[in-house]
Amino acid sequence: MPQEQNLSDRLLKYAPDMLCCVDKEGRFVKVVGACKRILGYEGEELEGRPYLDFVLPEDRYTTLQTAQKVMAGQRATAFGNRYIRKEGEVQGVVWSAEWSTEENLMFCSAREATHMEREMEGNVQTATNSLLTAKTQLEKLSLVASRSNNGVLIIDKNGIIEWVNDGFTRLHGFTLEEAVGRKPSELLHHPKMDSSIYPPIEEKLLRGESATFEVLNRKKDGEGLWVSVEINPAFSDTGELARMVVIQTDITALKYSELELSKLTKDLYRQNSDLQQFTYIVSHNLRAPVANVMGLTELLTTVSKDSETFDTSLAYLRQVAFRLDTVLKDMNTILSIRNSADSLKRELVDITSIIQQVLAACTESLQNLDATIAVEIEEGQLVLANKAYLYSIFYNLVSNAIKYRSLSRPLKIRIKCFVNSERGTLLSFSDNGTGFDMEKAKGHVFKMYKRFHATQEGRGLGLYLVKNHLDTMGGHIEVTSSPGKGTRFLMYLAKS
Numbered sequence: 163m164p165q166e167q168n169l170s171d172r173l174l175k176y177a178p179d180m181l182c183c184v185d186k187e188g189r190f191v192k193v194v195g196a197c198k199r200i201l202g203y204e205g206e207e208l209e210g211r212p213y214l215d216f217v218l219p220e221d222r223y224t225t226l227q228t229a230q231k232v233m234a235g236q237r238a239t240a241f242g243n244r245y246i247r248k249e250g251e252v253q254g255v256v257w258s259a260e261w262s263t264e265e266n267l268m269f270c271s272a273r274e275a276t277h278m279e280r281e282m283e284g285n286v287q288t289a290t291n292s293l294l295t296a297k298t299q300l301e302k303l304s305l306v307a308s309r310s311n312n313g314v315l316i317i318d319k320n321g322i323i324e325w326v327n328d329g330f331t332r333l334h335g336f337t338l339e340e341a342v343g344r345k346p347s348e349l350l351h352h353p354k355m356d357s358s359i360y361p362p363i364e365e366k367l368l369r370g371e372s373a374t375f376e377v378l379n380r381k382k383d384g385e386g387l388w389v390s391v392e393i394n395p396a397f398s399d400t401g402e403l404a405r406m407v408v409i410q411t412d413i414t415a416l417k418y419s420e421l422e423l424s425k426l427t428k429d430l431y432r433q434n435s436d437l438q439q440f441t442y443i444v445s446h447n448l449r450a451p452v453a454n455v456m457g458l459t460e461l462l463t464t465v466s467k468d469s470e471t472f473d474t475s476l477a478y479l480r481q482v483a484f485r486l487d488t489v490l491k492d493m494n495t496i497l498s499i500r501n502s503a504d505s506l507k508r509e510l511v512d513i514t515s516i517i518q519q520v521l522a523a524c525t526e527s528l529q530n531l532d533a534t535i536a537v538e539i540e541e542g543q544l545v546l547a548n549k550a551y552l553y554s555i556f557y558n559l560v561s562n563a564i565k566y567r568s569l570s571r572p573l574k575i576r577i578k579c580f581v582n583s584e585r586g587t588l589l590s591f592s593d594n595g596t597g598f599d600m601e602k603a604k605g606h607v608f609k610m611y612k613r614f615h616a617t618q619e620g621r622g623l624g625l626y627l628v629k630n631h632l633d634t635m636g637g638h639i640e641v642t643s644s645p646g647k648g649t650r651f652l653m654y655l656a657k658s
Contacts (some may be wrong), residue, residue, distance in 0.1 A: 177195040177196055178196060178273060179195050179196055179271045179272060179273045180193065180194075180195045180196045180197045180200050180201070180271070180272045180273070181193075181194050181195040181269075181270070181271050182194070182195075182197075182205075182208075182269075182270050182271075182272075183265070183267045183268065183269050183270070184213055184229075184267065184268045184270065185266070185267055185268075186233065186266060186267075186268075187212075188212050188213055188214060188229070189210060189211060189212050189213070190208045190209050190210065190211055190212075190213055191209065191210075191267060192205070192209060193205035193206075193208045193209055195271075196273070199274075200245075200253060200255065200272065200273070200274055201216065201245055201247055201248065201253065202247040202248030202249055203248050207248075214226065216245050216246055217243060217244070217245055217246075218243070218244040218245065218246060218252060220244075221243040221244050224243065225243045228241050228259075229259075229268070232259045232260065232261050232268055233261050233268060234261075235261060237258075237259070237260045238257065238258060238259045238260075239258050240256055240257075240258065241256070241257045241258070241259070242254065242255070242256050242257070242275055243255060243257070253274065253275075254274070254275030255272045255273070255274065255275055256272065256273055256274075256275045257270055257271070257272045258270065258271050258272075259271075311329055311332075311412070312329050312409050312410060312411050312412075313326065313327065313329050313330035313332075313333045313334065313389070313408075313409070313410035313411075314326065314327040314329060314330060314407070314408070314409055314410075315327075315330060315341075315346065315407075315408040315410070316405055316406070316407055316408075317346065317405060317406050317408060318404075318405050318406075319368075319403045319404060319405060319406070321345050321346070321347070321364060321367075321406075322343060322344070322345060323341045323342055323343065323344055323345070323346060323349070324342065324405065325338065325342070326338055326341045326342075330410065333381075333387060333389070333410065333412055334350065334379065334381050334382060334387065335381050335382030335383055336349065336382050340382075346408065347360045347364075350379040350380055351379075351380060352378045352379055352380040352386055353380070354378060354386070355377060355378045359375070359377070363375060363393075367393060367395065367406060368403070370395050370397070370403050371395070372392070372393060372394050372395065373391075373392075373393045374390070374391065374392050374393075375390075375391055376388065376389070376390050376391070376413065376417070377389060377391055379410075386414075387412065387414055388412070388413050388414040388416075388417035388418075389410040389411060389412055389413060389414075390410070390411045390413045391408065391409070391410050392408070392409045392411075393406050393407070393408050393409075394406065394407050451482050451483075451485050451486040452486065454478075454479075454482040455479065455482055455483070455486070458475050458478060458479040458482065459479070461475050462475055462476065462479070507548060508546050508547055508548050508635060509546070509547075509548075509549065510544040510545070510546060511544065511545055511546075511547050511548075511549050511552055512542060512543070512544060513539055513543050513544070513545055513552070513579055513589070514537065514539050514540075514541055514542070514543060516549065516552050516553050516556060517537055517539070517556055517577060519553060520553060520556045520557045520560055521535060521560070523557065524557075524560050524561070524564065527564050528564070528573075531564065531567065531572065531573050532572050532573075533564075533567075533572065533573035533574070533575065534572065534573070534574045534575070535575045535577075536574070536575070536576045536577070537577045538576070538577065538578045538579070539577065539578065539579040540579075543579055543581065545579075545581075545587045545589075545655050546586075546587075546655065546656075546657065547635055547655055548631075548634075548635055551631040551634065551635060552631075554627060554628075554631055555627075555628050555631050555632065555653070556577075556591070558624035558625070558627055558628050559591050559624075559628065559651060560575065561624060562624055562625070563575050563593040563595055566595045566596050566649075567593070567595045567596070568594060568595050568596050568646070568648075571594065573593065573594065573595070574593065574594045575591070575592070575593050576590070576591075576592045576593075577589070577590065577591050578590040586637075586654060586655050586656045586657040587654070587655040587657075588652060588653070588654055588655075589652070589653040589654075589655065590650065590651070590652055590653075591650070591651045591653070592648060592649065592650040592651070593648050593649055594647070594648040595648050595649060596645065596646065596648075597643040597644045597645045597646060597647050597648050597649050598643050598645060598649070599643075599645055600641075600642065600643055600644075603643075607625060607641055608625050608626055608628070608629040608639070609626060628651075632653055632654075632655075635655065635656075636655075636656040637653060637654045637655045637656055638653075638654050639651060639652065639653045639654070640652045
């Protein structure tokens with residue numbers, strides 16, 4: 163046995179590799195083989211000492227990472243690092259290592275890296291060539307990004323700008339230095355855009371999904387710029403969201419063309435509606451009085467001026483003339499509204515003041531009916547509107563509430579106002595009058611000369627004027643009603 167042990171020691175002494183085992187604390191437990199030749203130390207000099215103490219400081223991090231992988235059960239082969247020899251020289255070493263769960267030790271073999279150095283030289287040259295190729299590609303990409311008319315942004319996963327190209331600066335006026343560290347939704351937000359569009363987009367991006375949308379941005383000089391935005395996520399090697407690439411395309415001219423087309427479509431629709439209304443007036447409300455006038459004048463030429471028929475016909479002719487005058491006044495009213503649409507003056511109007519003027523004009527009727535008026539509007543509340551139109555709207559609604567009141571209970575009118583700083587103003591007008599059947603009236607409530615109460619007098623022009631006033635001011639109106647219960651109008655006035 164002693165002879166066999168001596169033979170084993172001699173074999174290990176002449177082995178080309180250094181053999182060792184390391185405990186989980188990273189200390190050499192046993193070192194044999196070519197330790198003296200490779201590192202300049204005898205095995206006994208290394209045993210009990212941390213192996214990292216002999217590793218070149220620049221290589222300690224990667225060495226420790228590899229050791230941790232081995233201890234986790236992953237075998238290491240041909241791992242290269244650099245050690246400091248006893249005399250101070252740097253020695254390249256190639257390692258193979260495996261962890262033993264039985265002994266709770268890492269068994270390693272190492273040899274000099276003279277052949278590895280030649281391989282590394284080749285690898286360095288290959289890496290250098292790859293870097294040069296990558297540099298050329300980056301230069302080309304940089305040239306494309308700088309010359310592009312589109313704005314290109316790179317933002318991190320938190321939505322913070324890391325980089326913008328020259329195209330972004332040309333579009334918006336903000337330089338790279340001014341943009342970096344800011345959120346696009348804050349840097350470029352235009353006051354006319356609803357900021358509620360941004361959170362859903364940000365949620366979508368955080369899920370790693372692409373997003374495409376159109377938005378009105380604010381340039382550095384304060385002007386508006388419509389852009390089409392495309393955002394694509396970029397992921398790390400581990401599959402996590404790293405950053406996002408944003409491409410912005412100027413669509414201002416296209417957007418204004420769309421707006422002009424939309425305006426033209428609305429104008430055509432309005433003109434067509436006007437034509438239909440005037441056709442109705444001519445065929446129904448104007449033609450009948452004219453025919454009556456012609457018939458009566460023909461009759462008056464054939465009867466004696468002293469006869470009862472002459473007096474009756476003359477009185478009837480006067481009534482027809484008044485009706486004809488009323489129709490012509492209605493036509494003039496409608497024309498004046500339409501002609502003033504493009505030049506309509508809007509200003510900040512005190513709603514409470516307008517309502518008080520309307521109620522003052524109807525005081526006698528309201529008092530005679532013992533009506534209750536509830537105005538739930540803050541004193542001095544302002545809305546952007548035309549003062550005359552706003553007066554006309556409330557005057558017609560109050561007049562209708564009086565005209566179409568219920569005979570079984572006192573009249574109650576309630577007026578409320580809700581103001582939203584971004585969306586505009588909502589006005590509510592409700593009464594407890596006779597109401598009407600929405601199913602029968604659908605589509606005709608705001609049409610000219612449409613009436614739903616045969617027992618009350620009226621021309622059917624009030625609600626038509628209310629809707630036209632609101633349309634002209636850029637607002638709109640909705641109605642709900644129930645027979646015997648009352649009617650409620652909701653009127654929306656735009657902020658700008």
